[in-house]
Amino acid sequence: MDNNKEKNQIGIEITDEVAGGVYSNFAVIGHSNSEFVVDFAQIMPGAPKARVKSRVILSPQHAKRLFKALADNINKYEAMFGPIKDVNDRMTFNVGNGTAGEA
Numbered sequence: 001m002d003n004n005k006e007k008n009q010i011g012i013e014i015t016d017e018v019a020g021g022v023y024s025n026f027a028v029i030g031h032s033n034s035e036f037v038v039d040f041a042q043i044m045p046g047a048p049k050a051r052v053k054s055r056v057i058l059s060p061q062h063a064k065r066l067f068k069a070l071a072d073n074i075n076k077y078e079a080m081f082g083p084i085k086d087v088n089d090r091m092t093f094n095v096g097n098g099t100a101g102e103a
Contacts, residue, residue, distance in 0.1 A: 022053045036063040 024040035031037065036058045043050035058066065078084060 024053060026050050031060075031063075035059060 022040065024042060026041045026043045028039045028041070029036065038056045038058070039052045040054045040056070041050040041052045074084065
């Protein structure tokens with residue numbers, strides 16, 4: 001059984017530049033029949049627009065796996081640190097391309 005577990009593990013390599021991460025407090029998600037596009041952006045109070053810092057394009061299958069993995073990690077986080085407050089006073093922004101987003 002341990003040999004099977006080792007066969008399913010994937011080594012991950014990350015450059016120093018990517019390891020630093022990108023801060024995002026705003027995301028816009030779009031999709032077509034073949035892909036999901038997630039734009040991670042930063043928006044500052046009073047700024048006229050958000051600046052996209054990273055774009056991730058996913059297949060529908062991978063988007064669903066990411067959704068499940070994120071839900072699993074949120075559940076583990078809340079079990080360890082307590083519930084994450086869901087703020088009801090969301091900031092709503094007009095992105096300028098006909099879509100709206102929330103932060």
